[in-house]
Amino acid sequence: MSSLVESAHHFKLRCTEVGLSRETLRAFADHGIDTLSKLAYSCGQPGTPLPQTEFDDFVASLIPAALLGEKGSVKRLLFESQALLLNDLREQVTQPDNKWSTKDVPIVERQKRMEAVKASIPGVVVEGPLEPSHGLLNAACRMEREGQLRYIAPEQCGTRMYEIQNVKAQSKVLSLEEGKLAISEEKGLPEVACGSALLLQEALKRRGVALQFAGVASFLAHERYIQKLFAHMGREPPPGHSRTSVHQLLTADRQVWTKMIQDEVPAKRGADGRHPVDDALVPALQSYEVTVCLLPRAAVESKKRPAPPKRFAQDRDTKTQKGDPSRGGGKGNGKGKRAAWQPSVPEGIRKLGGHAQTPDKKRICGMQSRINHPLTFVCR
Template identity: 40%
Template sequence: MATLIDSEAQFLQRAKDFKISDGMTCNLKLAGLTTFGLLAYAHGQPGQALNDAAFDAWIAGNLDSAASLADSSGVKRLLFEAQTLVLAALKEQITSPESSVVKRVPAAERESRMAALRAQLTGLVLEGPLEPSHSLLDLCASMHQLNEVRYLAPEKCVSRTHEVLHQKQPTKQIDISADSLVVKEARDVPDSSVQSALQVQEALLRRGIALAFAGLVTYPEYSRYVTALFMHLHREPPPGYNRCAVSQLVAADKAVWQKLLEENKTPRRTAAGNLPLDTELSAALHSYQVSFALLPLPSKGKGPSVKRNAAGKAEQDDHKVWEPPLKKQKGKGKQKGRGKPSVPAEIAKLGGVARNPNNENICFAFNCSGCSEAAEGARCRRGWHICTKCFGVHSIRTHDKSS
């Protein structure tokens, strides 16, 4: 990610601000002077005063022999600013080599890269909930600059709309350097709410766009990683277990980045031209360390206790027919006859009962016409989806086929 002194877009923007003609700008490009860092050492020495005669001779010999006074003045101003920025960057590098403050991406560089990203991702609308905030872009650019992996939680990956609407008032922050006390302005953005699956998915996609903005991933490969992560929400859980929750996806995503940190992976493009995160994210997601976070969790209620034979089918004791226990009733009148629950005639004629051996209700709808509120062997609001006759994981309508 280009810094201020290495940004070509910011250099061209400043040339326009200084009213330098297009012809002189083209001459600067032909000479290879496209950034502040290159221009700072093209003539003179940073920190030293410019000699007018030497500068005019340099303009005439290298850029344009018939340069106008306006172009000559604009290039001199651009050169002075370039040398000043280089000196400031060198001073910051010496006094605070490991600064914890995230540097902002220059405005012209940010707009240029976002425009190129929009042109590249034609099928994706980078607006509204999918447009990453400037703070998120700065975090990913800092990751590229330091060449180290950092975990960006979904609540930190806010959108540009959230940043504008919820940005707090600027506060003053004291920065103690090696030889001075500097008061800087800090702008904090509150975390966004990521509770539903859609909010988490949008946050992870915004993070992928910001990583692609910083040149750390290719967006199609990152999108494949997010799709593989959210496919766990569609997996059917075993009987007695819940589906994979959204909180498990967030925990798995955190475990993926933790694994990359433990293996000391670097995010920058390699000498062969490959981006390590394109393959390492998916590889870490399919590792057994991360798989533990995505396993289905058992439901709170106890599952039906069914005795099975060697073939895996439910066994039934033909000599002992279970009946639900009757509670002793006190008093007379309306309380009389409430001990034994009623069973639909369709189930009663097939020998079915109302409750399992654990005295838990069985869903009559599942055994009669079918119930779509839960899977076979699971529990809905009416009761367990098991056979009312043998308590196997099937309905009483298919009892003879399953036995």
């Protein structure tokens, strides 16, 4: 479990912080008290006043030689355990359906679990791009605590560094609890980019680390699932088809978890110590509903864009003949020299003796008038 009242590491830390001796800790362990939740029900009833005589009998049976100061520390720890337990039960009742309203894993619990995860997967450096965010760890632990699978998209599997650098204010949610309005904070997982195959693979690996951290699935089983998923991307497609895309992998991953949730695969470890999710990942990937999402798709032939319309021909005829005054010919148009600019005249008008210039070489039609009235010429 991941809450404060169910963490054995947090219990030992709190016993040390309130000043209990090693002998008292050993006495707690001998009587099977290793969490705050067990201590809360060991003496008295949570939510009701604790009689002094009942507490004295409890301490006398547990640690007969306890001094007055140590008795006070035990009473303080007992009151704290009952208060935390009541608060934990109240949150489970008032916020049962809030997807990301998870209780954070205690610091000491998170450190111990992460050390155990790193030791169980040698050869994998759980740092940098493979270190999951605390929000991802909390979301995975909630699945184990409730015993129900929830789909965590790769976009929500951020890194710890990204979580530190992109701290967002939590949104406020107004709810009605026991006939009274209450304002609570809604926690959400920040989204990261998964547009490329490398980013998607790293996000899935971080989810595998979080699942083993929470005890929902083993990292090796999830890694085997990732390799089979990406194997579809490396296969040579048939002629006229394109390779499996990253978008298809994302769709298939969502379908895999949807199928496991529909099949009611439990999130808790079984009595034999195996994870049901480990045995369900690959069969779900090989099901028809998921395989159809990974089939190579027909390649779309890129249509050639139509050629842009040709611009209006410039008012220059490079194929003018010498001696034709209407075509800009005459003296001075030798080879190697650029022909003088002459406005073009339609052949029909030219045969009738039409000209585009006056005898003093002035245009009869300007550029603007030629656009509006392209057939304005003078025939002589």
